[in-house]
Amino acid sequence: MQTTNEELVTALRKVLPVRQVTINQIILEQHSRDESYHSASLPDIVVFPTTTDEVSQVMKIASQYQVPIVPFGRGTSLEGHVIPYDHGMTIDFSLMDKIIEIKEQDFLVKVQPGVTRTQLNRELKKYGLFFSVDPGADATLGGMAATNASGTTSVKYGVMRDQVRDLEVVLADGTVIHTGNLAAKSSSGLHLNGLFVGSEGTLGCFTELTLKVYGIPEFVLAAKASFPTVHDAVEAVVSILQAGVPIARVELIDEHSMKQVNLHSETAYKEQPTLFLEFHGNEAGLNQDVEFMKEIVNDHNCESIDFETDNAARNQLWEARHNLAYAYVHGYPGKKLMVTDVCLPISELAGAIEHAREALDSLALPGGIVGHVGDGNFHVLLMIDMNNSDAIKKADKFNELIVMYALERGGTCTGEHGVGVGKQKYQEKEHGKALLVMEKIKHALDPNSLLNPNKILRINK
Amino acid sequence: MQTTNEELVTALRKVLPVRQVTINQIILEQHSRDESYHSASLPDIVVFPTTTDEVSQVMKIASQYQVPIVPFGRGTSLEGHVIPYDHGMTIDFSLMDKIIEIKEQDFLVKVQPGVTRTQLNRELKKYGLFFSVDPGADATLGGMAATNASGTTSVKYGVMRDQVRDLEVVLADGTVIHTGNLAAKSSSGLHLNGLFVGSEGTLGCFTELTLKVYGIPEFVLAAKASFPTVHDAVEAVVSILQAGVPIARVELIDEHSMKQVNLHSETAYKEQPTLFLEFHGNEAGLNQDVEFMKEIVNDHNCESIDFETDNAARNQLWEARHNLAYAYVHGYPGKKLMVTDVCLPISELAGAIEHAREALDSLALPGGIVGHVGDGNFHVLLMIDMNNSDAIKKADKFNELIVMYALERGGTCTGEHGVGVGKQKYQEKEHGKALLVMEKIKHALDPNSLLNPNKILRINK
Numbered sequence: 001m002q003t004t005n006e007e008l009v010t011a012l013r014k015v016l017p018v019r020q021v022t023i024n025q026i027i028l029e030q031h032s033r034d035e036s037y038h039s040a041s042l043p044d045i046v047v048f049p050t051t052t053d054e055v056s057q058v059m060k061i062a063s064q065y066q067v068p069i070v071p072f073g074r075g076t077s078l079e080g081h082v083i084p085y086d087h088g089m090t091i092d093f094s095l096m097d098k099i100i101e102i103k104e105q106d107f108l109v110k111v112q113p114g115v116t117r118t119q120l121n122r123e124l125k126k127y128g129l130f131f132s133v134d135p136g137a138d139a140t141l142g143g144m145a146a147t148n149a150s151g152t153t154s155v156k157y158g159v160m161r162d163q164v165r166d167l168e169v170v171l172a173d174g175t176v177i178h179t180g181n182l183a184a185k186s187s188s189g190l191h192l193n194g195l196f197v198g199s200e201g202t203l204g205c206f207t208e209l210t211l212k213v214y215g216i217p218e219f220v221l222a223a224k225a226s227f228p229t230v231h232d233a234v235e236a237v238v239s240i241l242q243a244g245v246p247i248a249r250v251e252l253i254d255e256h257s258m259k260q261v262n263l264h265s266e267t268a269y270k271e272q273p274t275l276f277l278e279f280h281g282n283e284a285g286l287n288q289d290v291e292f293m294k295e296i297v298n299d300h301n302c303e304s305i306d307f308e309t310d311n312a313a314r315n316q317l318w319e320a321r322h323n324l325a326y327a328y329v330h331g332y333p334g335k336k337l338m339v340t341d342v343c344l345p346i347s348e349l350a351g352a353i354e355h356a357r358e359a360l361d362s363l364a365l366p367g368g369i370v371g372h373v374g375d376g377n378f379h380v381l382l383m384i385d386m387n388n389s390d391a392i393k394k395a396d397k398f399n400e401l402i403v404m405y406a407l408e409r410g411g412t413c414t415g416e417h418g419v420g421v422g423k424q425k426y427q428e429k430e431h432g433k434a435l436l437v438m439e440k441i442k443h444a445l446d447p448n449s450l451l452n453p454n455k456i457l458r459i460n461k
Numbered sequence: 462m463q464t465t466n467e468e469l470v471t472a473l474r475k476v477l478p479v480r481q482v483t484i485n486q487i488i489l490e491q492h493s494r495d496e497s498y499h500s501a502s503l504p505d506i507v508v509f510p511t512t513t514d515e516v517s518q519v520m521k522i523a524s525q526y527q528v529p530i531v532p533f534g535r536g537t538s539l540e541g542h543v544i545p546y547d548h549g550m551t552i553d554f555s556l557m558d559k560i561i562e563i564k565e566q567d568f569l570v571k572v573q574p575g576v577t578r579t580q581l582n583r584e585l586k587k588y589g590l591f592f593s594v595d596p597g598a599d600a601t602l603g604g605m606a607a608t609n610a611s612g613t614t615s616v617k618y619g620v621m622r623d624q625v626r627d628l629e630v631v632l633a634d635g636t637v638i639h640t641g642n643l644a645a646k647s648s649s650g651l652h653l654n655g656l657f658v659g660s661e662g663t664l665g666c667f668t669e670l671t672l673k674v675y676g677i678p679e680f681v682l683a684a685k686a687s688f689p690t691v692h693d694a695v696e697a698v699v700s701i702l703q704a705g706v707p708i709a710r711v712e713l714i715d716e717h718s719m720k721q722v723n724l725h726s727e728t729a730y731k732e733q734p735t736l737f738l739e740f741h742g743n744e745a746g747l748n749q750d751v752e753f754m755k756e757i758v759n760d761h762n763c764e765s766i767d768f769e770t771d772n773a774a775r776n777q778l779w780e781a782r783h784n785l786a787y788a789y790v791h792g793y794p795g796k797k798l799m800v801t802d803v804c805l806p807i808s809e810l811a812g813a814i815e816h817a818r819e820a821l822d823s824l825a826l827p828g829g830i831v832g833h834v835g836d837g838n839f840h841v842l843l844m845i846d847m848n849n850s851d852a853i854k855k856a857d858k859f860n861e862l863i864v865m866y867a868l869e870r871g872g873t874c875t876g877e878h879g880v881g882v883g884k885q886k887y888q889e890k891e892h893g894k895a896l897l898v899m900e901k902i903k904h905a906l907d908p909n910s911l912l913n914p915n916k917i918l919r920i921n922k
Contacts, residue, residue, distance in 0.1 A: 105703065105808040148648040159646050161655070162623070177895040182871030183804040184836040185620050187609040187659055187879040189892050189917065190899040194622070194655020198648055215705040242566065244676040285746020343644040347566035375645040410643030418648040431650050434638040437906065438651040444905035445898065456650060 005044050008065055008089070012047060015057035020048040020095070031072055031082070031090045035137070035325075037336035037384055037392075038080030038421060043070065043090040050095045052168060052176060052207040059205065060174035062089055068453050071201040073114065073143030078339055079420030081147065081200050086453045091205060093142055099123050100208065107213050108165060108182060113142025113206045129213045132157035135416065136322045142206045147418035148198030152321065155374030156248040156280065157214065159416070161197040168208035169196055172446045182210060195441070200418055201452035203445050217248075217280035221290060222314040225297050225305040226272045230254050230357065230369065233273045234350040236300035237373045241346065243296060245289045249278035250374040251321055252353075257368035257381070264327030265320040272303070275373075276321055278314075324370055325381060332383035338395050341423075342406035343377040343415030352405055356380050359401045363394050377415035404429075419456045427457070466505050469526055469550070473508060476518035481509040481556070492533055492543070492551045496598070496786075498797035498845055498856075499541030499882060504531065504551040511556045513629060513637060513668040520666065521635035523550055529914045532662040534575065534604030539800055540881030542608065542661050547914045552666060554603055560584050561669065568674050569626060569643060574603025574667045590674045593618035596877065597783045603667045608879035609659030613782065616835030617709040617741065618675065620877070622658040629669035630657055633907045643671060656902070661879055662913035664906050678709075678741035682751060683775040686758050686766040687733045691715050691818065691830065694734045695811040697761035698834045702807065704757060706750045710739035711835040712782055713814075718789075718829035718842070725788030726781040733764070736834075737782055739775075785831055786842060793844035799856050802884075803867035804838040804876030813866055817841050820862045824855050838876035865890075880917045888918070 005023065012021040022028075023045055032040040044067075049055045062069045068088030075082055084090055097114035104127045111120060116138045120131050133144060135151040143149075145167065150159035157163075166180035179192035196203055227233040230252065237250055253261065258271045277293075279286050290307075297305060308314045329337055344352050353369060360367050360380065371378025380402065384395050403413045403426050413419075413426040428435055435457070442449075442457055449459040466484065473482040483489075484506055493501040505528075510516045523530045529549030536543055545551055558575035565588045572581060577599045581592050594605060596612040604610075606628065611620035618624075627641035640653035657664055688694040691713065698711055714722065719732045738754075740747050751768075758766060769775045790798055805813050814830060821828050821841065832839025841863065845856050864874045864887050874880075874887040889896055896918070903910075903918055910920040 103806070103808065105699070106806040107702075108806070148646075148652070150646055150648075154646060161652065171898070175894055175897075177898060178893065179895060181873050181891070182806040183838075183867075183873045183876065184807070185609075185611055185615060185804055185838060185876050186873035187611075187875045187877050188873045188884065189880065189888055189896070190664075190902060191609070191622065191655050191659050192895055192898060194652050194658075197655075198652050203651075215703070218705065238566070241568075242676070244679065282746050282749045284749040285743055288743045288745040343646055345564070345567040345569070345643040346645070347564065377644075377646060406644075412642050412644045412647035412649045414648045415644065415646050416648050419650065423649065427650055430642070432639065433636055434640060434653055435650070436636075437632070437638060437653060440905040441651060441656075441902055444901040 008045060008067060011061050011065065012045070012058065015061065016047060016049065016054055020050070022046050031084070031092065034075050034077040034080060034082050035337065036078045036080060036422070037338045037386060038083055041083050041085045042087065043084040044087050046090045046092055048092050048095045052170065055091065055170045055205055055207050056174040056176055058091060059170050059172065062450055063173050066448060066450065068450050070452050071142070071146065071205045073140030074116065074138065076137035076139045076143065077147065077420060078417045079422035081418060081420035081455055085421070093140060096207065102127060104129065106182065108210055109213055110208060110210045111141055112208060113140060115141050117141060117144065124213055128216050130216050131211065131213050133160050133163060136325060141209055141211065145197050145206055145209055146200050148416070150372070150416040152249045152251055152372060154372065155250060156246065161194060163212045164193050164197050164209065165212060166210040167193065167196050167206050169204040170207055171204045172448070172451055198418065200420065200455050202442060202456050203451060219281060219283045219286055220314065221279045221286050222308040222317055223277045223305055224269065224317060225275045225277065226270045226303045228272070228301055228303060230273045230353055231350050232301045233275050234353055234373055236297045236302065237275065238346055238349070239296045239300065240293055241374060243292060245293050246279070246281065247277060247374055248280040249276070251276040252369070252371040252373045252378065253321065253324070254369040257324055257370050260327040260331055260368060261320045261324060264323055264330060267316070267320055270304070276317055328368065328381045328383055334385070335383040336386050338382045338384050338399065339417065340380040340399050340402045341377070341414045341417040342402055342411055343375060344406050344409055344411035346376045348409040348411065349373060349376045349378070353378055355405050356402055359398055363398055365394060365398055375415065421455060424456070424458055469506060469528060472522050472526065473506065473519065476522065477508060477510065477515055481511070483507050492545070492553065495536050495538040495541060495543050496798065497539045497541060497883070498799045498847060499544055502544050502546045503548065504545040505548050507551045507553055509553050509556045513631065516552065516631045516666055516668050517635040517637055519552060520631050520633065523911055524634050527909060527911065529911050531913050532603070532607065532666045534601030535577065535599065537598035537600045537604065538608065538881060539878045540883035542879060542881035542916055546882070554601060557668065563588060565590060567643065569671055570674055571669060571671045572602055573669060575601050577601050578605065585674055589677050591677050592672065592674050594621050594624060597786060602670055602672065606658050606667055606670055607661050609877070611833070611877040613710045613712055613833060615833065616711060617707065622655060624673045625654050625658050625670065626673060627671040628654065628657055628667050630665040631668055632665045633909070633912055659879065661881065661916050663903060663917050664912060680742060680744045680747055681775065682740045682747050683769040683778055684738045684766055685730065685778060686736045686738065687731045687764045689733070689762055689764060691734045691814055692811050693762045694736050695814055695834055697758045697763065698736065699807055699810070700757045700761065701754055702835060704753060706754050707740070707742065708738060708835055709741040710737070712737040713830070713832040713834045713839065714782065714785070715830040718785055718831050721788040721792055721829060722781045722785060724792060725784055728777070728781055731765070737778055789829065789842045789844055795846070796844040797847050799843045799845050799860065800878065801841040801860050801863045802838070802875045802878040803863055803872055804836060805867050805870055805872035807837045809870040809872065810834060810837045810839070814839055816866050817863055820859055824859055826855060826859055836876065882916060885917070885919055
């Protein structure tokens, strides 16, 4: 069915208030890009639903008129997930930003998809609770579930998928389902929670999330440890993990990135390969752990280690870490950010980071390495001049080298950012014949390929 | 296509050595039942593959001749999962029992599906490692992944699904895929690990598993705490969890079950509602935790608490707990075991257990309550005289009451045993329209319904 935009707007305005359906050029442009180097593309229409029922109505219209849809949170994705290359309708969830219920006895919260992680943590603090997943950006929880986000704390608390107890999902035909329940575990039915988390809007739109939260730990200790080489720092982390010392966070920042941190955050940290560490627990236990940890880092040539127990210093440390991507963006005006995101078995991590550094140097690319090294996940941040096709080609080549190195060693092309369009070309190499299974599932649930089409999987239409 | 058994045997013996294909009556009978009250049904043929390639060949033949298949581990399932009600071929994985690789640096093991958990732990001990999931029975790891098993330690370490990094799966048409990789986290592709774990053989047969393992904790402390009522014991657990004391195991055994424990294990434990607890960590941390925990249990009328630090006493404690189901079976000769398995949000647990006790008493059924109470999961063990249709009806009624109570409070009909045939009638009530999504996935991957047909989902053929 060929539809004009006008017909579609008219149909949508029958089910949504007029102001929630827009073709305003500025709004369309805001929904044409994410935070990455991927090129922009305009949606035809943006809708702002406020309830599950409105989302269901919108999906029914999309299905009736065969219009592609893209769910949109805060646009912080890094692989083009929310860019509507097939045009059609973007569903912006920013008006669905209610924290519906905090079940403190059960360590659960129920939220709408547009709630951001800092908004949630602000509220949870009143109950002595916190939400653990911390990807840096102040993303929406719906978006974080859609990409299976993680970040600095996943070494202890797990990734987004580990926190999801239940999703309310609107399917391609407008049907509303729940993928789970409120119990801590279940062996009932096929496990839809796991499948829908990380599906990047290709199987349905999330309209409500029930998430696991944690008690704020009794005692928190942060540390900053400098090493002569990245290799020493990574090997120290491997030894700490193998010794069974429970780390809550462990981030590697290489010397180039430490320089950006200092420039951007006005800190005066040593510009050397550095680990930012954090431990959560009780005081007696942590003191014993930390003594052990000190011995281990010394065995790996640690040059200095500073502990921060007070909140302000700790916050400064983590804010500096979180602002690193923005530090690069501000440090290279006019350029765009490309971030690699491989994750490998921990035994392969030191080699992978060395390989990345050598490849950076041999391609003469300016870039810094940071990593959630406790998980075997690291990023290389590259700033690219998008008007220089040679630079783009070199950056693409670099990304491919990094990915191939990881895939050949049992790793993955994306530890936490997701596939979007940027990692599509590696899906067959990574998943082999399993890709056919993914395609069958996609086709079974979205036979007309209207749900965020051509993300994760390339669908021939 | 109508096929005689003879034709099928001939076809199978072209791809498997003769002795690996059997129609021996005793072997067929061994594969006609599990450890539950569900009625037996004979397979037509049993095959014993030794390699992934043999499994693939067998699946191709099953597909060619349109013969249903049932994967079989040790037959310890409790809801009829491995009983071939549609007859056809049972694939017994007991010859695929190799521990392929222990990657100690990465805390990973690669095993064949027929390896049992005690076999794996015996080997891991040499490396200072252990596999955490502990369902009681010495099940195979393939079977445990198929049902998403859990058990006493999941409150700290998670369930089977949390341990699976990668599965090698043979699909209905014989295709071999991998569902994951060796990295600690991944946001690549649709998450097939989560979907295949718990699929009970309805989507494919597992031929290799890569699983997460843990370092044996530095310090382990076990305790046995007696309470005047089950309610007090459960409320104590809720308070311990809310206080953030990290428990590795917490099992509730009611007074009826304590009696069975003493009878079977020749122990002299108090026959009162009792918690068996275990804590893993470092010595200083545990000592601080335990002091706090003692205060909490005292607030909940704890009458006595005994600690066990030496290995022998700890092992006796957990062996007694693990043998409880067998204690009931041996205590009621000639009767069959029916076990309920609901899991609820922890805030609903005390009410659910009280409701179960009242229902037991009002139906005049003899039974004991045990539970992985840290997860909100509990079992009622009933011994049923299968020749007494009235007793069977009453037990079914009881199971239904327990399940409905849980479902109405956000719980699940099965916390860890799985659906099989026993929990099928509750699937629609629990999953609503999500059941249609599960059916679409099943149909997409197994269009002829040959893979463990009519388990989890009722397929109209």
